[in-house]
Amino acid sequence: MAAVTAPGGEAWKRGEQQIVTAFLSTDPSTPEGKDTVEQVRAAAENAGTVVGGSAAEDADAVSAICGNIGWVLLLVVLVTMVLLAIALRSVLLPIKALVQNVVSIGAAYGLTVLIWQDGFGAEALFGAEASGAITFWVPLAAFSFLFGLSMDYELFILSRIREEHDAGRSTDDAAIAGLSYTGRLVSSAALILFLAFIALSTVPVIDVKIFATTLAVGIALDATIVRGVLTPALVAWFGRLNWWWPGSSRHR
Incomplete structure (x- = not known):
């Protein structure tokens, strides 16, 4: 604690109770x-009073x-797994997608x-001093955006790669063809969002800057390293395992 003060005057009292201001x-x-x-809250509760203010x-x-x-x-993971498994008719691809999301958001x-x-880099990139802490709502809000977008x-x-594979291509060729068809779309969409979040980071509010930084960095990493490199590389690496589906006998 830095200091504790109690304003004077009867207006700040109710019987034996009085407002006390504590500075951290x-x-x-x-x-x-x-x-x-x-x-502080535990001590106040033991004394029969309560704590208010922004910190509480x-x-x-x-x-x-x-x-x-x-x-x-857990609910998000289960629902995503089920929907992706049904859409892609694969057991491995949804698991791989979720793991890559963890990598992207964690980075x-x-x-x-x-x-x-x-x-x-806070001063150099944004012209502002580092806050020393991440605003409590940023991680969860950023997760909601980044998980859905990624x-x-x-x-x-993956759906395009699946289509190419179903059309008769090998896994390697399907990965190449699928990425060649969707790469421009994903890169363009990611670039637009990245620039939008960069623009958002110019707002003169530190909390907004932190939020915008998380989104911009997450989108950039996800569209380049994760989706542009890891996704096709892992599909090619796992080969026929990508297409395993209970009751299906066609794998290449």
């Missing part, structure tokens, strides 16, 4: 700040937003932390 010496979003907020509200918001995130992620999170929490790109590419 650290950002409430940091681990140390969160621990301090929890300790943010802590409650995090609990409300992320309290059931494990079940939400976006890591670079955002490197820039805005650790301070590498899965769209994956489905565009």
Whole structure:
């Protein structure tokens, strides 16, 4: 704690109760700040009073937003697996797509932390000082955007590769043909979104800058390295395993 003050005057009192303002010496979003907020709330509860203010509200918001995130992620994974498996008639391709999404989103999170929490490049790229912490709502909001967008790109590419394979091409040839047909579409869409998020990052609000950075970095990595390189490479590597489907006997 940095300081604790109590405003004077009867207007700030109700019987034996009085408003007390507590100032933290650290950002409430940091681990140390969160621990301090929890300790203050525990002490206030033991004293028969309550804690308000933005720090407590943010802590409650995090609990409300992320309290059931494990079940939400599990539901998203299961629904995505089922839908992709039915659409692509493959068991392996949906698993591969989900793993690649983890790689793409994880890399976006890591670079955002490197820039805005650790301070590498924040001043040079955005003309602003690093915040030292990532805004609590950014990871979940960015996940919602990036998961949907990257899965769209994956489905565009894989569905075309599936069509080429069903038309009689080998797995390697189908991967080449599928990417040649969809590559321009995916690259163009990703470039448009990347530039839109770069424009969003010019908003003079640090929280928005952090959010826009995560989205821009995630889209750029996903469209180039993940979808442009890893997707066709893994399809070619797994060969006939890509097309295994219960009850199907046609694999190449």
